[in-house]
Amino acid sequence: MNQDTLGFIKDSIKSIPDYPKAGIIFRDVTSLVENGPAFAATIDLLAERFKDAGFTKIAGTEARGFIFGAPLAKALGLGFILVRKPNKLPRKTIEQSYELEYGTDTLQIHVDAVDAGDKVLIVDDLLATGGTVAATVSLIRQLGGIVENAAFVISLPDLGGETVLNNLNVNITKLVDFDGE
Ligand SMILES: O=P(O)(O)OC[C@H]1O[C@H](OP(=O)(O)OP(=O)(O)O)[C@H](O)[C@@H]1O
Numbered sequence: 535m536n537q538d539t540l541g542f543i544k545d546s547i548k549s550i551p552d553y554p555k556a557g558i559i560f561r562d563v564t565s566l567v568e569n570g571p572a573f574a575a576t577i578d579l580l581a582e583r584f585k586d587a588g589f590t591k592i593a594g595t596e597a598r599g600f601i602f603g604a605p606l607a608k609a610l611g612l613g614f615i616l617v618r619k620p621n622k623l624p625r626k627t628i629e630q631s632y633e634l635e636y637g638t639d640t641l642q643i644h645v646d647a648v649d650a651g652d653k654v655l656i657v658d659d660l661l662a663t664g665g666t667v668a669a670t671v672s673l674i675r676q677l678g679g680i681v682e683n684a685a686f687v688i689s690l691p692d693l694g695g696e697t698v699l700n701n702l703n704v705n706i707t708k709l710v711d712f713d714g715e
């Protein structure tokens with residue numbers, strides 16, 4: 535990937551110390567999305583990376599995964615699966631609870647959103663501990679989907695999520711790293 539473009543994307547992400555709790559540096563993707571050229575470059579890079587990869591669906595996790603997953607699905611001509619926080623999806627769901635950097639939460643998916651054998655790419659804004667994406671992998675696999683890849687705009691490698699995904703046999707695509715900066 536083009537290093538100038540990746541640097542431009544990284545520079546558009548603001549870092550907020552002690553949010554939402556003391557000791558957390560919040561990597562704020564809203565400043566990237568508010569920057570039109572940076573947002574477009576992000577989606578274009580992901581679309582170029584995955585255009586011939588043979589996925590049948592994209593899945594994104596509420597809320598920030600929707601921001602990147604839905605336009606990527608549109609760019610690739612694929613359907614988009616919404617993995618949501620509890621009590622937001624109207625049809626029959628399954629759910630999975632998980633821990634993240636600053637709390638615990640639960641995710642749900644419609645049981646009919648995945649067809650057996652679907653090759654699903656998971657998209658989220660950021661990989662930290664990996665709890666969110668591990669729950670999403672579990673939900674899709676429980677429904678018979680094949681998950682071998684996940685894509686993130688940001689990774690925080692110090693928090694261990696990359697190891698979690700390696701242990702689940704999921705390949706990682708990431709645009710920007712923040713290592714203890
Ligand atoms: O790798 P993890 O430790 O699981 O952390 C990463 C997740 O945390 C953030 O979502 P958050 O749960 O804050 O929800 P939001 O997207 O609704 O803001 C982020 O958008 C990822 O989904």
Ligand SMILES: Nc1ncnc2[nH]cnc12
Nearest residue numbers: 559560561562635660662
């Ligand atoms: N440090 C962080 N910045 C932004 N989003 C996050 N989600 C989990 N950890 C985060």
